[in-house]
Amino acid sequence: MASIRIHTTQNVTLQYEVASVGDRLAAALLDYLVLLAYGVLLTVLVRAAGDGDSHAINYSDPAELVGVALAALMLSPFIFYFLACEIFFNGQTLGKKARHLRVMRLNGTPPRLGDYFLRWLLRPIEIIATAGGLAAVVVLLNGRGQRLGDLLAGTTVLSLRPRTTPRAPEDTVPAGYQPVFEQAAQLSDHDVALLRQLLRHSQRRQDHVLLHETALKTKQLLGISSDLPNEAFLQTVLRDHASLVAPAG
Numbered sequence: 001m002a003s004i005r006i007h008t009t010q011n012v013t014l015q016y017e018v019a020s021v022g023d024r025l026a027a028a029l030l031d032y033l034v035l036l037a038y039g040v041l042l043t044v045l046v047r048a049a050g051d052g053d054s055h056a057i058n059y060s061d062p063a064e065l066v067g068v069a070l071a072a073l074m075l076s077p078f079i080f081y082f083l084a085c086e087i088f089f090n091g092q093t094l095g096k097k098a099r100h101l102r103v104m105r106l107n108g109t110p111p112r113l114g115d116y117f118l119r120w121l122l123r124p125i126e127i128i129a130t131a132g133g134l135a136a137v138v139v140l141l142n143g144r145g146q147r148l149g150d151l152l153a154g155t156t157v158l159s160l161r162p163r164t165t166p167r168a169p170e171d172t173v174p175a176g177y178q179p180v181f182e183q184a185a186q187l188s189d190h191d192v193a194l195l196r197q198l199l200r201h202s203q204r205r206q207d208h209v210l211l212h213e214t215a216l217k218t219k220q221l222l223g224i225s226s227d228l229p230n231e232a233f234l235q236t237v238l239r240d241h242a243s244l245v246a247p248a249g
Contacts, residue, residue, distance in 0.1 A: 004106060004144070004158060018145030019101045019157040021136050028132065030095030035081060042074055083120035087113065100160040106144065111155050119149035160190070177243050183222035184240035191221075192241055199234045 004016055019027075077084075085093040091103035091111060103119070105111055111119075126134040126148045135147040145156040187195070195218065202211040208230075215230035218237060226233050 004104070004108065004156060016104075016158040016160070019099075019159045021139050023099050023101060023159060024139070024157055025132065025136070027093065027095035027099040027101055028127070030098055031082065031085075031093050034094055035078060038077055080120075082123060083116060086111075086116045086119070091116075096157070101157050102160055103155050104158050105155050107154075111153065115153040115155050118153040119155060122147075122149035122152065177239070179240040179243050180236050181222065181224055181226070181240050182244065183224055184237045185244040186222060187237075187241050187245075192238065195234065196238060199231070199238070203231070 004018060082093055086103055089097065092101065096102060103111055103116070105115065126132075126138070138147050138151070139145055142151065145158075150156050195214065198210065198214045201207070202214065211230045211234075215233050218224070218234065219226065222237070224237075228236065
């Protein structure tokens with residue numbers, strides 16, 4: 001599986017796997033189910049509100065113009081759903097969020113408004129017109145998880161799921177272990193993955209500055225006051241999280 005390197009503000013390089021065609025297909029199906037549900041609801045409401053009569057629109061009647069504008073507004077999600085979701089939900093549609101996927105630029109930075117627009121602009125050609133076949137072929141061929149819209153925008157779709165790695169000592173919870181910092185349960189899976197990578201990076205490089213900054217920010221985030229050495233503190237937080245959120249066994 002191809003991966004993309006992302007540089008954090010702590011000058012640490014993280015790797016994320018590009019989303020598989022299967023994951024992207026599943027996310028798209030979920031999104032179209034959302035649109036289908038919206039369409040069914042809209043049809044029911046229109047039938048309930050209408051009298052069944054159809055007539056030519058009188059453009060000189062302000063009331064009818066308002067009705068036309070309202071109808072266009074109600075139909076707009078079918079056109080702008082993917083564009084609006086990715087812009088306002090930080091690169092995710094509802095389907096992508098459910099599948100833990102996100103649109104990102106190849107250099108690891110968030111896409112710009114124009115990037116989202118370019119991806120959306122080519123969607124009718126490579127996804128709707130070909131039932132996703134063209135997009136799937138291009139994604140499989142280019143090796144970086146990009147369809148035509150991504151190639152044009154310089155983006156790809158990444159999987160946010162933690163990569164499978166061997167268990168570290170701080171992930172192993174001894175039998176009968178009592179957590180030291182109950183606040184560790186507040187950490188999200190993403191927080192834990194980032195904290196683990198920062199700790200390992202600082203250990204490999206003997207980077208005591210990064211170790212200190214990581215420990216300090218973790219204390220601030222969780223509201224913890226501790227005199228433990230930085231490395232021991234971070235290992236304890238990770239072990240506490242493993243004990244509180246995902247107990248061994």
